[in-house]
Amino acid sequence: MTQHKHRVVIFLGPPGAGKGTQAERLAGEQHLVKISTGDILRDHVARGTELGQQVAPLLKAGKLVPDELLMALIRDRLASMESVRVIFDGFPRTLMQAQELDMLLEELGAPITAVPLLEVPDELLIERIVERGKTSSRNDDTEAVARERQEVYRLQTQPLIDYYAARGHLKPVGGVGSMDEVYARLLSVLGDR
Numbered sequence: 036m037t038q039h040k041h042r043v044v045i046f047l048g049p050p051g052a053g054k055g056t057q058a059e060r061l062a063g064e065q066h067l068v069k070i071s072t073g074d075i076l077r078d079h080v081a082r083g084t085e086l087g088q089q090v091a092p093l094l095k096a097g098k099l100v101p102d103e104l105l106m107a108l109i110r111d112r113l114a115s116m117e118s119v120r121v122i123f124d125g126f127p128r129t130l131m132q133a134q135e136l137d138m139l140l141e142e143l144g145a146p147i148t149a150v151p152l153l154e155v156p157d158e159l160l161i162e163r164i165v166e167r168g169k170t171s172s173r174n175d176d177t178e179a180v181a182r183e184r185q186e187v188y189r190l191q192t193q194p195l196i197d198y199y200a201a202r203g204h205l206k207p208v209g210g211v212g213s214m215d216e217v218y219a220r221l222l223s224v225l226g227d228r
């Protein structure tokens with residue numbers, strides 16, 4: 036496979052910003068595999084796997100799962116791909132994960148295409164999560180846990196914004212508006228419209 040076949044989009048943004056929905060649509064339209072670490076972990080919890088049992092209390096508390104566990108999952112997913120066409124949603128979340136992902140992508144010869152950052156004001160985020168909690172059946176979609184996730188984001192994930200900005204990958208996207216409006220902005224920063 037030649038290099039231009041690869042496409043690596045890393046979707047950054049705070050919890051509740053709506054990354055999952057936008058990533059799903061982009062993946063569908065551009066034939067990318069959406070790798071949502073939150074979904075993968077919740078699936079393990081639901082199936083009661085060994086990993087699931089290990090991470091369940093962390094998810095419920097809004098804390099991060101250890102980096103090594105995440106990296107093993109990601110390695111596994113990417114290893115089976117002939118060309119790396121992915122959108123990461125919810126990963127990386129720590130500087131360590133970002134650095135390890137860089138090394139992994141280098142090994143695979145698949146450079147980062149872009150890092151869109153979905154921006155939504157804090158007040159709106161908690162509101163959206165609590166609203167989603169009414170139907171999501173996610174036990175971390177409560178106001179208290181949402182605030183903890185926001186704090187974890189501020190401390191652990193926000194540094195990634197500088198990390199990717201310094202490498203010229205960061206593309207801010209306004210996350211307030213209708214789903215279609217936000218999606219159009221996402222496409223435009225990706226240079227696809």
Ligand code: ADP
Pocket residue numbers: 049050051072073074076093094097098099100101105124125126127128129132175184
């Ligand atoms: P949200 O973006 O709404 O906060 P996610 O579905 O992305 O939710 O993640 C839910 C939970 O899964 C996180 O609070 C965390 O416990 C765990 N998790 C997901 N991705 C990672 C990651 N890359 N590193 C560590 N923990 C993660």
